[in-house]
Each structure stands twice: as C-alpha cells, then as structure tokens.
Amino acid sequence: MEIKKVFLNQSDMPRQWYNIAADMSTPMQPPLHPGTGQPIGPDDLAPIFPMNLIEQEVSTQRWIDIPDEVLNILAIWRPSPLTRAYNLEKYLGTPAKIYFKDESVSPSGSHKPNTAVAQAYYNKVFGIKRIATETGAGQWGSSLAMATQLFGLELKVYMVRVSFEQKPYRKILMRTWGAECVASPSQDTNFGRKMLAKYPDTPGSLGIAISEAIEDTVTSKDTRYALGSVLNHVMLHQTIIGLEAQKQFEYLGTYPDIVIGCVGGGSNFAGVSFPFIRDKIYGKNVRIIGVEPSACPTLTKGTFLYDFGDTAATTPLLPMHTLGHNFIPKPFHAGGLRYHGMAPLVSQLLLDNLIEPQAYSQVKTYEAGLAFARSEGIVPAPETNHAIAAVFHEALKCKEEGVAKTILFNLSGHGIMDLTGYDSYLDNKLVDYEMPAEEIAEALKELESYPKPKV
Amino acid sequence: MEIKKVFLNQSDMPRQWYNIAADMSTPMQPPLHPGTGQPIGPDDLAPIFPMNLIEQEVSTQRWIDIPDEVLNILAIWRPSPLTRAYNLEKYLGTPAKIYFKDESVSPSGSHKPNTAVAQAYYNKVFGIKRIATETGAGQWGSSLAMATQLFGLELKVYMVRVSFEQKPYRKILMRTWGAECVASPSQDTNFGRKMLAKYPDTPGSLGIAISEAIEDTVTSKDTRYALGSVLNHVMLHQTIIGLEAQKQFEYLGTYPDIVIGCVGGGSNFAGVSFPFIRDKIYGKNVRIIGVEPSACPTLTKGTFLYDFGDTAATTPLLPMHTLGHNFIPKPFHAGGLRYHGMAPLVSQLLLDNLIEPQAYSQVKTYEAGLAFARSEGIVPAPETNHAIAAVFHEALKCKEEGVAKTILFNLSGHGIMDLTGYDSYLDNKLVDYEMPAEEIAEALKELESYPKPKV
Numbered sequence: 007m008e009i010k011k012v013f014l015n016q017s018d019m020p021r022q023w024y025n026i027a028a029d030m031s032t033p034m035q036p037p038l039h040p041g042t043g044q045p046i047g048p049d050d051l052a053p054i055f056p057m058n059l060i061e062q063e064v065s066t067q068r069w070i071d072i073p074d075e076v077l078n079i080l081a082i083w084r085p086s087p088l089t090r091a092y093n094l095e096k097y098l099g100t101p102a103k104i105y106f107k108d109e110s111v112s113p114s115g116s117h118k119p120n121t122a123v124a125q126a127y128y129n130k131v132f133g134i135k136r137i138a139t140e141t142g143a144g145q146w147g148s149s150l151a152m153a154t155q156l157f158g159l160e161l162k163v164y165m166v167r168v169s170f171e172q173k174p175y176r177k178i179l180m181r182t183w184g185a186e187c188v189a190s191p192s193q194d195t196n197f198g199r200k201m202l203a204k205y206p207d208t209p210g211s212l213g214i215a216i217s218e219a220i221e222d223t224v225t226s227k228d229t230r231y232a233l234g235s236v237l238n239h240v241m242l243h244q245t246i247i248g249l250e251a252q253k254q255f256e257y258l259g260t261y262p263d264i265v266i267g268c269v270g271g272g273s274n275f276a277g278v279s280f281p282f283i284r285d286k287i288y289g290k291n292v293r294i295i296g297v298e299p300s301a302c303p304t305l306t307k308g309t310f311l312y313d314f315g316d317t318a319a320t321t322p323l324l325p326m327h328t329l330g331h332n333f334i335p336k337p338f339h340a341g342g343l344r345y346h347g348m349a350p351l352v353s354q355l356l357l358d359n360l361i362e363p364q365a366y367s368q369v370k371t372y373e374a375g376l377a378f379a380r381s382e383g384i385v386p387a388p389e390t391n392h393a394i395a396a397v398f399h400e401a402l403k404c405k406e407e408g409v410a411k412t413i414l415f416n417l418s419g420h421g422i423m424d425l426t427g428y429d430s431y432l433d434n435k436l437v438d439y440e441m442p443a444e445e446i447a448e449a450l451k452e453l454e455s456y457p458k459p460k461v
Numbered sequence: 462m463e464i465k466k467v468f469l470n471q472s473d474m475p476r477q478w479y480n481i482a483a484d485m486s487t488p489m490q491p492p493l494h495p496g497t498g499q500p501i502g503p504d505d506l507a508p509i510f511p512m513n514l515i516e517q518e519v520s521t522q523r524w525i526d527i528p529d530e531v532l533n534i535l536a537i538w539r540p541s542p543l544t545r546a547y548n549l550e551k552y553l554g555t556p557a558k559i560y561f562k563d564e565s566v567s568p569s570g571s572h573k574p575n576t577a578v579a580q581a582y583y584n585k586v587f588g589i590k591r592i593a594t595e596t597g598a599g600q601w602g603s604s605l606a607m608a609t610q611l612f613g614l615e616l617k618v619y620m621v622r623v624s625f626e627q628k629p630y631r632k633i634l635m636r637t638w639g640a641e642c643v644a645s646p647s648q649d650t651n652f653g654r655k656m657l658a659k660y661p662d663t664p665g666s667l668g669i670a671i672s673e674a675i676e677d678t679v680t681s682k683d684t685r686y687a688l689g690s691v692l693n694h695v696m697l698h699q700t701i702i703g704l705e706a707q708k709q710f711e712y713l714g715t716y717p718d719i720v721i722g723c724v725g726g727g728s729n730f731a732g733v734s735f736p737f738i739r740d741k742i743y744g745k746n747v748r749i750i751g752v753e754p755s756a757c758p759t760l761t762k763g764t765f766l767y768d769f770g771d772t773a774a775t776t777p778l779l780p781m782h783t784l785g786h787n788f789i790p791k792p793f794h795a796g797g798l799r800y801h802g803m804a805p806l807v808s809q810l811l812l813d814n815l816i817e818p819q820a821y822s823q824v825k826t827y828e829a830g831l832a833f834a835r836s837e838g839i840v841p842a843p844e845t846n847h848a849i850a851a852v853f854h855e856a857l858k859c860k861e862e863g864v865a866k867t868i869l870f871n872l873s874g875h876g877i878m879d880l881t882g883y884d885s886y887l888d889n890k891l892v893d894y895e896m897p898a899e900e901i902a903e904a905l906k907e908l909e910s911y912p913k914p915k916v
Contacts, residue, residue, distance in 0.1 A: 008533055010533060013468040014468075016465060016468075081463075082466075082544070082838045085468075089537070111566050113838040113875075175880050178881065182883045183840075383537045383568040383607050384537070385634065422569075422877075426633065428636070428637045432636055
C-alpha cells in the first residue's frame with residue numbers, strides 16, 4: 007500500500023506561529039492615517055482592534071506562542087493531513103511528486119478558521135463581547151461565526167447583498183453558529199442607509215460592507231472589528247499550515263522543490279509558504295509561487311503603493327501591490343480572490359524576490375480543478391483551482407524536462423458549497439475574464455497620485 | 462493541552478472487514494424470490510450484482526481482506542479521526558466522556574463512500590463498465606459518482622424528482638464527478654415513462670427510482686446495480702469505521718460503555734457498531750443503541766417479516782423489521798432515515814437482544830444537533846442529529862446518576878449541504894412528525910399477510 011497521507015499526532019502540533027517580519031531584510035513600512043497621511047501607531051488602531059492583536063500586528067518577534075485555548079479549538083480539525091496526489095500524477099503522466107496540504111477538513115471547509123479562532127480568542131481575553139465583520143462569498147463570515155460561538159462572543163456579519171441573496175446556505179450556516187447576518191448595505195448603519203437611499207437596488211460591495219462593519223464597531227459597546235486576510239496578524243495565524251507541512255515532510259524524509267498557493271488577500275498563501283520562505287532566506291533552494299486570477303492581477307500587473315484596504319477609503323493606507331481601491335474585478339467565481347490589493351507582507355516578499363507570481367484565467371483553473379476532483383476525489387474551491395492550475399503548469403514542465411520535482415500546494419478549501427462554476431464549465435458556458443491592457447494602464451495611471459512607500 | 466483527537470497512521474488502517482454473520486447465533490435466512498416466494502441463491506442475483514459482491518453478500522467468513530486498490534482510495538480521507546467532545550460534555554454538565562468517530566471528512570461529507578469505493582472496485586474487477594443506481598437526497602448518488610469516477614466506470618443516477626429540483630448542488634456534485642443524473646421518474650425507462658404518463662406531476666419516490674435503476678441494469682450492456690445500504694455486503698464495507706475506532710480506543714487505553722449510531726437502512730450504524738457487537742457476543746459489557754426517527758419507527762414499532770426493498774415490489778423479499786413497503790414516511794429532513802425497512806443483519810441483532818433501539822422526534826434531534834454545532838464546531842447532518850439526541854439522553858442520565866460512562870457515537874456526516882432544517886428550527890417552524898398509533902396499527906395489520914421468517 008502506498009503512503010497516501012501523513013497525519014501528525016495532536017502532540018506534534020506546532021506550539022508557536024512563525025512571524026516572517028523577523029526574517030525580512032527590508033523592514034515593513036508603517037500604515038498611514040487615512041486623513042493625515044502620517045504614519046500611525048498601535049494607539050490609532052485601538053478603537054478597531056483589541057491591543058493584543060495590534061501587538062501581534064506590529065511585532066517583529068520570530069516565534070509567537072499559540073495559546074492552549076486556541077490549540078484546543080484548532081484540534082477539532084488540526085493537524086490537517088498532507089496528502090500525496092498519486093492519481094493526479096498518473097493523470098498528468100508527470101514524474102513530479104505532488105503533495106497537498108488539506109485545509110478543506112475544517113468545519114467551514116477552508117483555512118479561514120485558523121485565524122478566526124485566534125482572533126476570537128484574543129478579543130475574548132481582551133474583554134470584548136461582540137465582533138463586527140463583513141463577508142463577501144461567506145467563507146470568512148461563517149468561519150468567524152463558528153469561532154465567536156465557541157468562545158461565547160456575539161457576531162454581526164455584513165454580507166454583500168448579491169451573495170446574501172445568491173448563497174442562502176452560507177447565511178444559514180452563520181445563523182446555525184449563532185451569528186446575526188444582514189445584507190449590506192443594510193438599514194443598521196448610517197452609511198448603509200445612505201447607500202440604500204441613493205442606490206436602492208445596489209448589489210452591494212465588499213467596500214460598502216467593510217465601511218458598515220467599521221461604523222458598527224466604533225459606535226457599539228465592547229465591539230471590535232475582525233478581518234480575514236491582508237493584515238500581518240492574519241498571516242501569522244495561518245503559518246500553522248506550513249509549519250505542520252514541514253513536520254510532515256520531515257516524517258517523509260523529503261522536502262518540496264516548489265510551494266504553491268492561490269493569492270487573494272494573501273492569507274492561505276502566507277500560511278503554507280512563509281515557513282518555507284524562512285528556509286529559503288537561510289539558503290534552502292525552494293521556489294515559492296503565488297497564483298492569482300488574470301482578471302485581478304494584483305501581483306503580476308499591479309504597483310507597490312500606499313492604498314486603502316476598502317473601496318470607501320476609510321481604512322489606514324497600507325503599503326501593498328494594488329490595482330487601486332476603485333478597481334472592481336469582473337464577476338468570476340473565485341470570490342475570495344476578487345480583491346484589489348495584497349497583504350503588505352506578501353507584497354514586500356515579491357519586492358525582495360522571494361516569491362514568484364503567476365496568473366491564470368478562469369477556464370484554465372476550472373479545467374485543472376475538475377481534473378483534480380476526478381482523480382483525487384476532493385472537489386476544490388474555485389480559489390484553490392488557481393493553485394492547481396499552477397501545479398499543472400509546473401508538473402507538465404517536469405514531464406517535458408524529465409525531472410521528478412516535489413511540489414506542495416495548499417488545498418485552501420473544498421468547493422461543495424460553491425459548485426455553480428463547475429456546472430458552467432461543464433456546459434462550456436464559463437466566461438474567461440481577462441483584464442485588458444488599456445484597463446490596466448488606466449488603473450495604473452490613477453495610481454500615480456498615491457503615496458509611494460520607500461523601496 | 463487536552464487530547465482532543467486520535468488519528469491513526471495510514472499503516473494502522475484495518476486490512477480486513479469484519480463480517481458479523483460469522484458470529485451470529487441465529488443463521489441469516491435467505492432472501493425470497495419476489496415472484497415465487499422461494500429462497501433464492503447467488504445465481505438469481507447475478508443479473509443485478511457482480512458475482513464477487515454476491516459472494517460477500519452470502520459469506521459467513523469472519524474476516525474479508527480489503528483489496529489494496531480499495532485501501533488506496535479510502536486513504537484519501539481515512540483513517541477518520543476519533544474526537545473527544547469536551548465542549549459538549551461541558552455544555553451538558555455531564556461526567557460522561559463523549560467521543561465521536563468523524564465520517565464527515567470524506568469528500569462527499571458522509572460514510573457512504575466507504576462502500577461506494579468497494580462496490581465500484583468489485584464491479585470494475587468483474588468487468589462491469591457501467592453502474593445504475595438511485596438516490597434520494599443525493600448522499601449515496603454523489604458518493605458513488607466519486608467512486609465510479611476514480612475507477613473509470615460510468616454511472617447513471619436516478620434521483621427522486623423532488624430532491625432533484627430542491628437540491629441542485631447534489632446534482633452538480635454528481636456531474637462534477639462525471640455521473641449522469643436524471644430526475645426520476647424519467648423518460649429513460651419504460652417504468653419511468655409509464656409513471657410520467659399516469660402522474661405527470663409526481664414528485665417521485667425512492668421506490669420508483671429503484672425500479673428505474675433496476676430496469677436500466679437488466680436492459681443495458683455490462684451494467685450492474687448498486688445499493689447504498691440494507692444489504693449484507695454494504696454493512697461489511699462500513700465496518701472499517703468501528704474497526705478503526707477500536708484501535709483508537711486501544712491507543713487511548715479505554716473502551717466505550719455505549720456505542721450509538723443513527724439507523725435508516727442500517728449502514729452507518731452497522732459500520733460503527735458491529736465490531737463492538739462482536740466483543741459483546743464474546744462477553745464484553747457494552748450497550749449498542751440504534752437511533753431512528755419516531756416518524757419512521759422501523760425498529761421500535763415495526764415487525765420482523767419478509768418484505769420488499771422497494772415500493773414497486775420488484776426486489777427479492779428480505780427478512781427484516783419493516784413498516785411495510787407501502788409506508789410513506791412524512792417529509793422530515795433526515796432523508797437518509799426515511800426508509801420503511803431495515804438491514805436484515807441489524808434486524809436479526811435486535812431479535813438476538815444485542816442492540817437497543819431508540820426513537821426521537823425531529824425537533825429533539827435538531828435541538829441536539831444545534832447544541833453540538835455550537836459547542837464542537839462541526840454542523841452535523843440531519844440524520845446524525847438522531848444519534849446526538851440519544852447521546853444527550855444517555856449523557857444526561859450519567860449526570861443524574863453521577864457516573865462517568867464513555868460514550869462513542871458515529872458522526873455519519875456533516876450537514877453543510879442540508880442546512881434548511883436548521884433554519885426552520887431557529888425560526889421555530891420545524892414540524893414534529895410522530896407516527897400516530899392508529900397509523901402504526903394499520904401498517905401492522907397490512908403486514909399480517911406477509912411471509913414470516915422462522916424465528
């Protein structure tokens with residue numbers, strides 16, 4: 007019998023997160039105040055986040071202890087398995103050895119609970135009673151609903167209206183885990199009421215939903231805001247993925263030549279890759295590939311600038327690769343990758359030449375995802391299909407060159423709550439959005455006036 | 462850190478299934494021919510099933526080797542974890558130690574692939590190219606779609622029309638795994654066309670769908686039929702659940718006092734319990750509880766008789782507890798438990814006083830399932846909620862009596878593709894179907910004319 011899967015014992019779970027800021031040659035640049043454009047410090051963030059998370063956000067300490075209370079909850083589904091994709095290798099006829107870290111085994115079906123649980127815990131410890139957040143397709147909102155429920159916190163989720171209506175199951179899932187979920191724009195905030203008065207039929211947007219959640223946070227008692235990606239502390243919490251994978255490869259007596267993750271805001275990519283990037287910084291020969299949609303090509307076509315996190319331009323300015331906060335991506339299925347910016351840490355790693363970006367168009371990603379589902383059983387999330395498209399590319403290159411590289415990718419989530427893209431693909435009706443050169447040029451032109459970080 | 466979860470290494474996976482027929486004091490009675498009422502042998506089943514599965518169906522060999530090809534596929538998600546429900550224990554304030562075997566981690570989200578993979582393999586080895594089956598809510602159809610795809614077989618699924626229309630995601634899931642799925646009754650069989658002509662607006666039924674799948678099987682080339690529960694070989698394939706659990710308890714140095722599973726056709730219950738029933742037969746003190754809906758009380762209110770497996774009365778007659786093949790259960794959410802009969806093996810074990818049946822009504826099961834989701838994170842399937850209702854009952858008895866019993870239950874599947882019941886429960890709109898005494902009396906009266914097995 008082949009070794010298909012490596013589990014770790016719970017006793018082998020990592021006890022510390024890895025903070026890559028400690029190993030970066032270029033120090034991270036501070037966020038800027040949205041009004042004054044001046045660098046902001048921890049105190050400026052205090053109305054939005056609890057101070058213990060702000061401390062993690064600005065920390066340069068290499069290893070940060072994972073509290074037992076967090077480990078006890080993560081142990082519901084962690085350590086997650088590392089699985090060898092033998093059948094996919096056969097299907098591709100490649101000499102490459104393909105492994106995936108399976109984050110689809112969490113109760114909400116993705117990597118999102120890794121940080122949701124940590125954030126709920128730190129809010130609880132800090133005395134916060136209630137969290138407000140936004141969600142697009144619903145992955146983040148449902149993961150945080152589970153986490154806040156397990157720690158006895160209240161949660162209010164502002165869900166982009168079009169998803170709220172199209173994805174009733176995500177909404178019920180949040181409700182099952184005890185969260186209140188409303189369509190955004192809602193009647194519950196000033197900003198929401200203003201938007202509804204002006205655009206009664208608006209489908210909503212992530213930008214509007216973020217603005218509502220932040221307004222809710224600063225106007226409600228004992229409430230803080232939580233974000234599912236982009237920020238440093240979110241990347242930190244996700245590193246448990248790569249740290250586990252390293253132990254699993256150690257058990258196998260091997261090490262990956264290539265590590266691949268899809269990138270939207272950057273968190274699952276950071277989770278699987280940062281521990282390997284650390285090895286690379288210290289001399290290991292490993293390629294790290296971040297994969298984005300060619301219809302939202304932040305890393306491959308965007309510019310490194312200070313930009314807002316939200317469309318309404320209310321968040322602090324972050325130094326990141328961006329297509330501009332006014333950029334509205336086309337409605338491709340991978341909702342988790344429809345973000346105009348990129349995590350500052352991931353952006354800096356690109357500048358430091360530690361990661362390679364690749365971009366694939368939608369049809370190519372579903373082609374890869376379907377082949378994966380039909381050879382390895384698990385139906386991947388639309389976002390994950392981007393990572394798999396890059397795996398195909400690299401594994402077929404191995405075939406051409408006759409080299410047996412070891413490839414690791416992060417299976418960031420399953421797709422069984424997001425199946426309509428597969429249906430369209432099988433009907434040959436899937437639209438292949440590409441961002442035209444003139445649109446990219448226009449976006450970049452608008453960006454010329456944005457504040458420039460020191461490079 | 463608490464030990465939350467016990468994994469097994471892949472090398473510790475059971476290499477043999479356990480066949481309880483070898484240890485039963487009462488030999489199993491043969492199925493009868495639907496036309497003649499005479500006992501039938503292996504050859505009579507040959508047009509429906511491949512001979513290697515028929516051999517398993519009638520085998521009394523205690524241990525049956527699991528082929529490597531089957532183990533390699535099961536290893537996509539197996540061994541499944543055994544998890545301690547600490548938070549649920551706290552919620553209930555019980556001294557009981559509650560463990561669950563987590564079958565929700567399979568790619569289709571339930572225990573069904575354990576037998577789907579085995580059945581696809583044996584059909585493949587026997588030279589079969591194509592399988593026909595029926596599905597109600599879609600769990601079985603999608604699990605078999607995955608399995609047939611992985612072994613390169615074609616699959617046609619006749620899905621009960623009302624589910625086909627209400628559960629489009631299950632249909633897309635089957636399609637993603639390469640199966641053809643049609644609403645039943647369909648235009649593709651004589652029986653289907655006849656039904657449509659007579660009742661153009663019929664919602665369909667499992668009985669009609671079985672009849673269509675069997676007609677398809679016997680009229681198509683290189684095609685066989687597959688069933689997801691009830692039959693002996695299905696129970697056999699599921700015993701990997703309990704065999705793994707035994708190894709996991711051995712690792713913990715403990716043993717359950719009570720083993721609990723929900724029962725519809727009987728397969729997940731058989732899977733978790735048969736290896737423990739073996740220990741009980743050989744003197745171990747362990748209670749085994751099968752939990753059914755009080756709206757379909759086959760074990761608690763039905764009679765042990767020869768009955769048909771389908772509504773159309775075309776299958777062989779099986780000796781089992783039944784409410785009569787004309788019994789149409791009320792539309793409660795746990796679709797997998799809406800079956801008039803019971804696996805012959807499970808029925809015989811009840812006659813032999815080796816298992817205890819319990820019945821719970823729908824609201825009680827959702828109350829338990831919701832509390833589980835909110836304390837342990839995983840949202841259980843509506844079927845699984847029945848097992849959890851019994852766990853509550855037993856754990857609260859432990860609290861009353863001040864005894865710290867060890868309880869194992871089978872988390873047969875997750876509910877994230879079947880969430881509407883939770884929504885209704887939270888809206889206080891969930892209907893509590895009970896089978897009225899006069900209806901039970903009526904059903905039992907009709908059963909008086911059925912052939913009686915020797916007891």
